[in-house]
Amino acid sequence: MNATQLKTLIARLAAGEIEATEAEQQLLRALRARPFEDLGFARVDHHRSVRQGFPEVVLGLGKTPEQIAAIAAEIVSRGSTLLITRATDAAFDAVRGVAPGATYYADARIIALPQADIAPGNGVLLVIAAGTADLPVAEEAARTAQLMGNDVSRLYDVGVAGLHRLLVEQGRLDTARVIIVVAGMEGALPSVVSGLVSVPVIAVPTSVGYGASFGGIAALLGMLNSCASGVAVVNIDNGFGAANIASLINHL
């Protein structure tokens, strides 16, 4: 029983739509249920939706398609929203067998099957990307945020080498309640954006670059040392993580 299901049950009880004994039975079953399901190689955390407002998300990286499909089946069987990141074609083939309605967003490397258990966010969540090569990460963030119930807006290829491309968009910056900024190479964009707004900025360094970018270290360090306050950082290429905390903020 996830948070939405609990809410519905109580509402119906209060509205007299169901009997007290029926409600009692359902709640007892839920309390008796294990808070996770042990598949041997994985313990699917069914409690997470109650605890954190969104069901357990599956990180596809390092799992076999068979493992991913088994976890997906377990999640779907509980009526929870399915969200798999770092997915591949092979994973999608396996997941389709157990969750026929699932969609694969290849540009975001995401497999998803939304349910009615997601609460809407409060404002616009803006995703900004510095360059075209940052799009896979930006899309992971944007798509995740949408699946988590947020109204998402995108602003791509506005790197600091051509500032006017960003400055003309001050209007869109001002409408956002929380902003994710995705950038590789020197990772300067979050500092600049943060100086232009008064809302929290979640910075995502990407591994875009070569040579002394060292797989995203340059961008990561740039963001951690931002002279602009109001910026916090997630792992290199972690579009999902950025969307997650941004969504928590947008649901406050």
Add this chain to the structure above:
Amino acid sequence: MNATQLKTLIARLAAGEIEATEAEQQLLRALRARPFEDLGFARVDHHRSVRQGFPEVVLGLGKTPEQIAAIAAEIVSRGSTLLITRATDAAFDAVRGVAPGATYYADARIIALPQADIAPGNGVLLVIAAGTADLPVAEEAARTAQLMGNDVSRLYDVGVAGLHRLLVEQGRLDTARVIIVVAGMEGALPSVVSGLVSVPVIAVPTSVGYGASFGGIAALLGMLNSCASGVAVVNIDNGFGAANIASLINHL
């Protein structure tokens, strides 16, 4: 003219407390004012309060006491809240000369002189520290957050080696709207805390530790790689930065 002063002016005008011509005069003067003051070695950003809701904060590190005092004088002269981080006794001696009412919070290394220009936050901002040695950074965060108008709660020395010290505080965790977690050494505490709550967690790695802690790198990497979602990270020992973004979130 900062955001609070502007708000007050418009309210008084709407209430008929001042004349339209008087309001016009004041607004014209504000518009004509330079958005920053150039001291040669520093350009004090008087526009920041309008842009970001809090006046420019002075990072004491790397500035001479004389430079700090000159910048402080400029900020105080505009009627803005003064906040100096990474302050020293010498800096405080110099600042007192230009801002006699200022207070020095030695445990937080902060000099402050609050004004009436700060809006209150919406909920409890909880600051958690893993160990006693993390307190200077935790206090920088807590004190900054208080000065920025937040209702701050503290929970110290609850590192993961003795989990029961944290688990008994689930009640306090549940009351927070946003949480700052300060930890050195392996930096595991934000992951654990984030798994227990459904609000955003801002993680601050500290340079506490020795050997392979490498001045906070171990804690920083631990936090960036958190298996718990809902965590974003600021620079090593950056209590101020954590407070800043947490306060932005708490003011949404």
Add this chain to the structure above:
Amino acid sequence: MNATQLKTLIARLAAGEIEATEAEQQLLRALRARPFEDLGFARVDHHRSVRQGFPEVVLGLGKTPEQIAAIAAEIVSRGSTLLITRATDAAFDAVRGVAPGATYYADARIIALPQADIAPGNGVLLVIAAGTADLPVAEEAARTAQLMGNDVSRLYDVGVAGLHRLLVEQGRLDTARVIIVVAGMEGALPSVVSGLVSVPVIAVPTSVGYGASFGGIAALLGMLNSCASGVAVVNIDNGFGAANIASLINHL
């Protein structure tokens, strides 16, 4: 002549099952034998079983299938237990030619052919893994420990982001005599586990993760800086090494 063979010989002599002259002959042969066999590209250490209680283990990494098979043949010819780690399908094909009874545990990347020369451990050796992607390393540890004579128990996917999955298993934690904890990403699990038990914890960082996990450095540093005492660490992905020292401990 390995340690078990020596023990048997002496027992049989004491029991009058063999003649003194026969025993003398066998011991003389053993003493005259070279403590290693020089294959040119490898010196197989036949003395190790006497010195350390387990025959030389073959690290498959960086050796050709032909070299592995030649070493395997030499070990098998002495009647010692064969254990090859970081094995591949190609290596198994080659080894089967010289050791037809050998088994390939693909999930652990181990080829083995046990003999009767292994002494049993004294208690339960528990292998804990933080996530599903850590399983290849965890299985290398668990399988090695089993082949070294230990009673092995497994507890997988109990990462710190969902602590309740671990806390419900306090009973199993309490039954272990020594614990191996395998974790990637931030590597926080050994600290948490060590805080819940009073037995030695051997921590294995894995290369699971991306971005700032830097191939396991984040997890390694997290474990080395554990605020919980009672933890020692082996190389990244070194499931074998963890099993080896844990088995030594369990045989004390």
Add this chain to the structure above:
Amino acid sequence: MNATQLKTLIARLAAGEIEATEAEQQLLRALRARPFEDLGFARVDHHRSVRQGFPEVVLGLGKTPEQIAAIAAEIVSRGSTLLITRATDAAFDAVRGVAPGATYYADARIIALPQADIAPGNGVLLVIAAGTADLPVAEEAARTAQLMGNDVSRLYDVGVAGLHRLLVEQGRLDTARVIIVVAGMEGALPSVVSGLVSVPVIAVPTSVGYGASFGGIAALLGMLNSCASGVAVVNIDNGFGAANIASLINHL
């Protein structure tokens, strides 16, 4: 009530030395006591002795003498053994005020006040140091191990550049139940020692060296990559941590 006190109580009850009601009262008081004491800046973990067989140890690094003394007073007030590592003269001055019987072992940087709550270890715990400059760390390990109830033996300045100094001590190596090897520079000694024995080796890299030793990184990496199995590693200069896990092993 620590583990020893509990044991004593039950023994006396079984022996009829105290009344059942008296035992019940004492146990009830113990159960009602908080498992930790909150000093504001520190939460002293009084439960650790029950959980892990040794009271909470105080890491002096990063704490003020006043904080150390306050924690010490709390520990001593419960009748538990006091052990403070990385202590300084100033800390000792402060601690003496609250624990007059405490001793300061300057070569080990340890302050201690033992109580009768420590169980003896089962065998010899041997501490080996590669060079004279490694002695502060080796003594931290040796002194800690002694305070934890172990029979400690020392073997110093037997680095691999003059192997005969070590090889002549094979007899002492053979008597040890667990061995701590402390080495800086290239950190090769644990590999060599582990090849000569069949017991677990805990390796401690030290920051001894210069240039490309990088404050102990060279030794740390050398130990993590040991070609000898049976070695696990703790943090650079972490003599205490090595003693802790070695003592756990020796108490099995």
Add this chain to the structure above:
Amino acid sequence: MNATQLKTLIARLAAGEIEATEAEQQLLRALRARPFEDLGFARVDHHRSVRQGFPEVVLGLGKTPEQIAAIAAEIVSRGSTLLITRATDAAFDAVRGVAPGATYYADARIIALPQADIAPGNGVLLVIAAGTADLPVAEEAARTAQLMGNDVSRLYDVGVAGLHRLLVEQGRLDTARVIIVVAGMEGALPSVVSGLVSVPVIAVPTSVGYGASFGGIAALLGMLNSCASGVAVVNIDNGFGAANIASLINHL
């Protein structure tokens, strides 16, 4: 004989101001002179002025005051401009003994005694600094550039967190022939400046910052990975080096 002296000699000969035999004598002496003077601990390169247009500059770092003074004496004895970087009060005391007219620019850590041998640059050399703490490095650059004959302009504390402080100075940016940008922390300013101009930008990372700035590595990497073209980088805190190449460019 430096380049200026040679030029003068030839001009005077062409103008009939000196005799051919006199010119021949002077040139012969110059050709016979050793191209460097060997002081044992230093070989002062008197040829550099001819080869590169500016006499050898003395890096004070790592030299004793006595060594610096001896080198200074040698340079002054040839009538060349004296320039010592990374100077200290002690060095100045020693140098004054051999070069009484020398000046110490403490904010730039430079000792200098200019001569008439320096050719003027062709345009404005603009030195920009991101923050007040960057001033020692910025002044080293600006002062060096002035001593090398350039018309130097300064623009300080225009970091990217408050872009308007920089954007209002577009006019000054447009007048520069070459620009040095000095920045610590995330080092983003050169990228932004380069996007606003069409002249070469020499970027100087500084060690200003803390935590993950790693003594200037973050700024260095940010600048090397600049998404704006037209930027080249010198060593961390190397204001002198930036001035040197910028001056070469400005003298083209």
Add this chain to the structure above:
Amino acid sequence: MNATQLKTLIARLAAGEIEATEAEQQLLRALRARPFEDLGFARVDHHRSVRQGFPEVVLGLGKTPEQIAAIAAEIVSRGSTLLITRATDAAFDAVRGVAPGATYYADARIIALPQADIAPGNGVLLVIAAGTADLPVAEEAARTAQLMGNDVSRLYDVGVAGLHRLLVEQGRLDTARVIIVVAGMEGALPSVVSGLVSVPVIAVPTSVGYGASFGGIAALLGMLNSCASGVAVVNIDNGFGAANIASLINHL
């Protein structure tokens, strides 16, 4: 309207070749045009030619052939010179469809289609490479510089291990107005070259080497620490960036 087109228009107007009203119309259209074109995944910066004297260059790395072709089409449609670096065969296939006249310089990994909008440089731009393996980067630099209007000279395989190969070319060194030095391994060549000339040297470290070259870090650090002044550095393998700043210098 790029810089060349603007120049032509004004010249024609001044020469009476076009009517004032016609010029006005054209200028109005140019002013009304957006300074960039938003393709969704990319914002092509048409303003760059005016701002920086050369149109936006496309970095092929991390973009799909389709994205590259779409951007190329946009650039070509404005009559600007097309320059794509880090190009591949697949990218060229896609670009040919939209820019049939484009050329692929495989040894330089560059696709180009020059237009008449490029101003010529003022002197010889010399590209020096230390070894044969550095040629792809050297050619990227040389080809880019040629396309930017410079007179380019090449000098390859003159590494410091055989100095005479370089010293015999002093004559060619002396003719250069700016020099690019490309080197991997220890990256010592820029220091040596800079000591032989009096013009600016742009150093390009390459990832050529193995082992402790760490993908170009050794060469990068060598160049940043050059004891010769007059050297500035760009990113590892960044032949394009070196050519860009060298061309800016050569156009002064």
Add this chain to the structure above:
Amino acid sequence: MNATQLKTLIARLAAGEIEATEAEQQLLRALRARPFEDLGFARVDHHRSVRQGFPEVVLGLGKTPEQIAAIAAEIVSRGSTLLITRATDAAFDAVRGVAPGATYYADARIIALPQADIAPGNGVLLVIAAGTADLPVAEEAARTAQLMGNDVSRLYDVGVAGLHRLLVEQGRLDTARVIIVVAGMEGALPSVVSGLVSVPVIAVPTSVGYGASFGGIAALLGMLNSCASGVAVVNIDNGFGAANIASLINHL
């Protein structure tokens, strides 16, 4: 004309085997010859044999088969010994076309075609390898040393985990005039070997290992920090470089 050819010419002249005029002609031709041949992409250094006693060696890494073959042809045309390291099958196919007599030593990745221009070394050059996986590097060293005229002896798989395998070979150690020690993982073997001999030891770290071996960094640091004196180190996997300096030593 290489060193051997010169020696022969002078000997024949002294012996009256050739005319003075003939010798003069040959020497004049040699003096007039360019000391290198410029192939455009490479400057083959024909002077190296005179300068350093061995012709230029071709590092195959990073060169195309065509480039390698062209350089080989140039070397062979001068009658010099051909030595190509880091060769591949494709390179060998190309080289055979221009140097039909060349041999490919696949285990050493070396192509060679010896000539009579190599002087013999003075003693035994011993190559020691720690493990089987180090053989490609050890063979590169051994084969190179043989081609440079040295009497080479091999001792493989004598890592420090089983010291007796090395100690039984003290006799062979004592016969060597110079020793190369090749080791990966912790790289401890050179320290141990150096403690057993009184001749110079050249240490070669290899990239053998995994996890925290970081591609050979652990072994490199171990060797640089050797507590045994008499050890110097070359680049990771640089068997050729070790052989080169060892051969120079052996030819003294």
Add this chain to the structure above:
Amino acid sequence: MNATQLKTLIARLAAGEIEATEAEQQLLRALRARPFEDLGFARVDHHRSVRQGFPEVVLGLGKTPEQIAAIAAEIVSRGSTLLITRATDAAFDAVRGVAPGATYYADARIIALPQADIAPGNGVLLVIAAGTADLPVAEEAARTAQLMGNDVSRLYDVGVAGLHRLLVEQGRLDTARVIIVVAGMEGALPSVVSGLVSVPVIAVPTSVGYGASFGGIAALLGMLNSCASGVAVVNIDNGFGAANIASLINHL
């Protein structure tokens, strides 16, 4: 009995200067003597002189003056040459008490008291330093080499930025049998020197530099990646180690 004493004994016996019984007695005493003396904190290796031709050298770093003096007393008592590196004034004060004839070479940080047990080297050992700041390390090398019996020549401040200072010394380069090259910053000098000679070059990186020299890492990497063969490297600032191996080479 060191190597020289043994040689003398045998010579005298052969010359009939002593009786066979006397020689036998002396040899028996020597054989019975322990090969090291155990001082508790140090095991002085008296066997080293026999094994390696030079008595144990004391590394002063990390030892207290008292420890150094005790070791020195032990060495002197055996009639061996005393050599202490990284010495301080305090160490010298302590050593003078036990070895009154000892000398302190402050510029080389060496304390020494030579005896007649050192054999002379065979040729000139040349020590080259790139800059004045490298002198402490260069003098450590030069002084050590002299004490080890070598004819030492010095050539200082010949860095690659002014090549002519080195090239004019080709004559001195040609007279050396082995060369030590000491350099900080980019560490390019060994590559250049090695290209000019045909003898082994031992390279010593120094920590001289700032910023991206990272305490000598830049120089170390530069030397390890030398494109010139014939170079081997020792630890950063390890003048002693370079002298040791160079002396071994010069004694061959």
